Each structure stands twice: as C-alpha cells, then as structure tokens.
Amino acid sequence: MTRSEELFARAVGLIPGGVDSPVRAFGAVGGTPRFIARGEGAELIDVDGDRSIDLVQSWGALLFGHARPEIVRAATEAAARGTSFGAPTEAEVELAARIVALVPSVEQVRLVSSGTEATMSAVRLARGATGRDLLVTFEGCYHGHADPLLARAGSGLATFGIPGSPGVTAGAARDTLTLPYNDVDRVRDAFATRGDEIAAVIVEPVAANMGVVPPAPGFLAALRDLTTSADALLIFDEVITGFRIGAGGAQARFGVTPDLTTLGKVMGGGFPCAAFGGRRDLMEHLAPVGPVYQAGTLSGNPVAVAAGIAALDLVVSLDPYEELESTAIALTDGLAAAFDANGIAARIPRESSLFSVFFTDDAVVDLAGARAADHDRFARFFHHLLDRGVTLPPSGYELWSLSTAHGAAEVERVLEAAGSFAG
Ligand code: PLP
Numbered sequence: 001m002t003r004s005e006e007l008f009a010r011a012v013g014l015i016p017g018g019v020d021s022p023v024r025a026f027g028a029v030g031g032t033p034r035f036i037a038r039g040e041g042a043e044l045i046d047v048d049g050d051r052s053i054d055l056v057q058s059w060g061a062l063l064f065g066h067a068r069p070e071i072v073r074a075a076t077e078a079a080a081r082g083t084s085f086g087a088p089t090e091a092e093v094e095l096a097a098r099i100v101a102l103v104p105s106v107e108q109v110r111l112v113s114s115g116t117e118a119t120m121s122a123v124r125l126a127r128g129a130t131g132r133d134l135l136v137t138f139e140g141c142y143h144g145h146a147d148p149l150l151a152r153a154g155s156g157l158a159t160f161g162i163p164g165s166p167g168v169t170a171g172a173a174r175d176t177l178t179l180p181y182n183d184v185d186r187v188r189d190a191f192a193t194r195g196d197e198i199a200a201v202i203v204e205p206v207a208a209n210m211g212v213v214p215p216a217p218g219f220l221a222a223l224r225d226l227t228t229s230a231d232a233l234l235i236f237d238e239v240i241t242g243f244r245i246g247a248g249g250a251q252a253r254f255g256v257t258p259d260l261t262t263l264g265k266v267m268g269g270g271f272p273c274a275a276f277g278g279r280r281d282l283m284e285h286l287a288p289v290g291p292v293y294q295a296g297t298l299s300g301n302p303v304a305v306a307a308g309i310a311a312l313d314l315v316v317s318l319d320p321y322e323e324l325e326s327t328a329i330a331l332t333d334g335l336a337a338a339f340d341a342n343g344i345a346a347r348i349p350r351e352s353s354l355f356s357v358f359f360t361d362d363a364v365v366d367l368a369g370a371r372a373a374d375h376d377r378f379a380r381f382f383h384h385l386l387d388r389g390v391t392l393p394p395s396g397y398e399l400w401s402l403s404t405a406h407g408a409a410e411v412e413r414v415l416e417a418a419g420s421f422a423g
Contacts, residue, residue, distance in 0.1 A: 003047040004035045028395040029379040034386075039066025041405035044391055052391040053410050057401035059393075060208075060240050061265040063324075064314050065405030071269040071310045078306035084298060091309060092300040098312040099267065099275060102247050103238075105257045109277030110286060111300040115239035115264030116144025119202065121294045122260045122276040123148055126200035126233045128292035129285045134197040136190060138181040140210030140367030143202055143237050143262075151176040181207050181366045182216040187226055195230035200260075202235040205250030208399040209240075210370040211356035212349050220256040227259075233282070239264040239274065240399060243312065245352040246321050253352065269311035273304035320404045324353035327406050331355075334415040344377075344423050353402050356393075357381070370397060381421055388417035 011018035019025045019033065026033045034046040042065055044054040054066070064071065078091070092111060099109045112118050123135055123146070135148055143149040150164045151173035164173070177194070179186045181203075191198065201223050207213040227234040236258035241250040243266035251258055259282060264274030277283065285292045298304075314320075332348045332355050339346040345361040358364050358373035359381070378396035385392055390413065393400060 002032075005032050007035045007047065008032045023393075023395055023398065026394050028375065028397075029382045031383060031386075033394070034391070041065040041067075042403060042407075042410050050389070052386065052389045053406070053413055054391045055400045055402070055406075055414070056391055056393050056398075057403050058270055059265070060244060060399055060401040061268065061270050062401070062403055063244060063266045063320070064269075064311065064318075065403040068269075068310075068314070068405075070314060071307050074306040074310035075269070075271065075303050078303045081302070083303055084301055086297060089300065089302055089305070091302055091305045095267075095273075095300075095305050095308050095312070098309065098316075099263065099277060102312065102315070103242070103261055103263070103277065104248050104252050105236075105259070105279070106261055106277035107280040108283035109263075109275050110283070110294065111305070112274050112276065112294075112296055113272040113298050113301065113304070114144070115237075115262065115274050116146055116149075117296070118239065118262040118264055118274040118276040119143040119149055119235075119237055120146035122235050122262050122278075123200065123202065124294065125276070125282065125285060125292050126235060126260060128290075129282050130199045130231070130233060132197055132199035132232070133175045134194060134199060135176045136187065136198055136201040137176055137178050138203055138207070139178055140181055140213065140370060141202075141204045141207055141237070142209035143204075144239075147172040148176055149202070151178070180368070181210075181213060182219050183366065184216075184219060184222040187223065191226045191230050191232075195232070198227075198230060198232040200233040200235050201227050202237055204240065205236050205238065205254060205256070206241050206245060206351045206354055208354055208356075210367050210397050211358055211364065211373070212351065212354050212399055213364055213366065213370065214349055214351040215254070216365060220250075220254050224256050224258075233259040235260045235262065237262045241354070243267055243315050244401075245354060247315050247319070266311060266315075267308050268304055269307035271301075271304035271307040272298070273301065273308045318404065321352065323404065324402055327402050327411060328353040328355055330408070330411045331402075331414060334411065335418055338415060338419045338421070341419075342422055344421070347373075354399055356396070356398065356400050358396065377423060380423075381418075384421045385414070385417045388420075390414050390417050 242263040260278035360373040
C-alpha cells in the first residue's frame, strides 16, 4: 500500500469521501487520489515522493507555480505581524487599488474569502439593486455552491424548478433560469417573456467548468445588449479568467463591460482571497453605505491580502500572458498531433492559455457537446499520464491550468507521455 492509499483509507473514515472538495476524490477517473506533500514551481511532490508536472495548479489559483518566493515571503511576513484583525488595514486598500486599476469595469471592490462568496454576494447585490428576483445562468457554467447558483434547472427539470442538488430549495430553483451556453436566441426569448423579472445574467465569459468552451463570436456582446435594454445587470464571473486570461480579464480581452465582476483564484496567490466589484453606484448598495447586507470575519484577511498583492504585482511586473499563451499553443498543438498520429479523435478548445481536451470528433460549444465527449477515454488518458509523471485535472470537465513555471521542458515531458497513449 502506498502512503497515499493509507492516508485515503484513513481520510474516508473522517471526512466525507475523504476529501474537502468533491472532484479531488478521483470519482470521475477512478483510483486513489495522491496526497500532496509539497509543490515546487510546475511540480507536485506527493507523500510517496513521486514527482509530477502539475497541470491543475490548485484549480487555476496558481499563475506563478507552487511556492513562488515573492508570494511565500509576503504571506510569511504578514503572518508574523498578526494573522487576523477584523479591522481595516492598509494592505486591503492596496489590493483594492490594484484590482480597480487592472479590471476595466471595476470602480469599487469588496474582498471576500472564496469565489463562492463572491458570486453569492454579487447575485444578492444584483437582486437588491434591481428589486428583481430572477437570475439567468448557463448550463455547464459553475459559479460556486451557493443555493441560487446550484439550481441547475436544465432540460426537462426546468419546467418544474427541480433543484440541482438536494438541499437547494425549490424556491431557489424557481428564481434561477438556466439556458444553454452560447445560445443567444434562448436568452433573447427569456428576455422577451420575462425581461422585467430578470435581475441579472451571470456568465463565465470563457466557460471553464464543462471543460473549456470559449464564447461564440458576439455571445457576450449580445448578453450586454439584452441586459442593458431590460435594465438588468450583467455579471461576469471571472473567478477563473480574472488575471489568468490577461491582466484585465475576459472583459478586457473581449471588450465587453459587465456591471459586476467576481474574482478569486489567481488574485489570492493560493490563499483564500476573492472579491466582487463593479460600478460604484451599484457597489454603494452594500452595507454599510446601503441596505444590501454582506460581511465576513476573515474578509480582507491580512495574510491572504499580502499574498494577493504579491500575486498582482507579479501580474504587472512579469506581464506573463504572451508567454503563457505560447506555452499553451505548444502544448495543445503537440497534443493534437499526438492524438492524430494515434488515430484518436480529439478537440482542444483554447482561449489564451485556457484549454482542455475533449475526446470527440465534434466541436464543443455547450454542455451537451461536452457531455457527448468520451469521458471514459479521458479517465484512461488521465491515468496514462499520471503513471508517467503528469497530473491532469481528474475530470474531462475541468480546465488545464498552466503557470509561468511551465516551459518548453515541461511541455516536452507532457507530450512524451501523451504520445504513447493508444486510446
Ligand atoms: N466561479 C467559477 C468560475 C469557478 O470556477 C469557481 C470554482 O472553481 C467558483 C466560482 C467558486 O470558487 P470557490 O471554489 O473559491 O468557492
């Protein structure tokens, strides 16, 4: 038995499924998750001493690899000054100033501790500011696990408002309308019939939780037009795209300006730090200025904020996006060639450095397409690579994440492992 197997056996007795977040349990690919001892740049080292190239990077939270010295130093120094005060600090102002400077639509920002909190709070703010209840979401987009955002009333369930998870109330499901991603006609229909009930449309501007599905040309602009015409708000969930697709996020890349933006992952440098922000007149509906309540004991935590400042300073000083995209191009081109050579049908949608692999012949533009891919083959591919020292996200519905620590040598090692995958 490996040390990971021993630990997992112990963990399942103490923690539901042995993990603190479900996909970590390898349910979609089978086998035992590796328990991680430490990370170094592009690599993970597990408790059995096995090293692997990490293409998960804490689910996209790490843009500069594991244990990046500037971030570790900032967090360590901050912790030595005190780990939490529950009172304002100068560092929060500094982090807010950096976010406002970088993200085009954000005039004011509030810090929270997770992406879930950011989206949950942005939705409450949108409902509070518009006085409307209905939220439009898209199938395959993930916005964290708050009730209104888990109400996946897709397919036949929509009619009955059946919630997407036990414990989500039918009321929450009724107030959420879930439509296919990239389908402007369906959004137009929803606005035609219920436009005056819609508080907001929330969207991942590049969907990255059904595998990567870029927005069709004009999709985001159409969402902007439809929401504006109906006095509804447009929320970009940039928890993944923010500071990963570019310093200004997807809104800068596509030139579409949302009313509210949610951020997380990269902006915390690997610590629990996230944010939501947007137009000042909207943000000032929040307590203590306005009546929409939102709060947090650990919001703006000094250790997390120090790491976040260090991460955003690296975003500015390194401007790593061209390099990340070149790495992504080398990797996706190489993978496509390897699959082709072995007669394996695959699609690898990519936007900037964001990509994932679908084993299918057909273009993937929505959740139905993502589901139609061969996920059993993905599971085999996952283990083929893991056995050869490459850690992929343990599901075909997840983004592959690169960091600045991934270079030509890492790409070569991944391609060598993928080259011997026979299907
Ligand atoms: N929004 C998006 C687009 C995400 O990908 C995630 C998490 O993966 C979240 C929100 C929720 O963030 P967290 O897991 O920090 O609560």
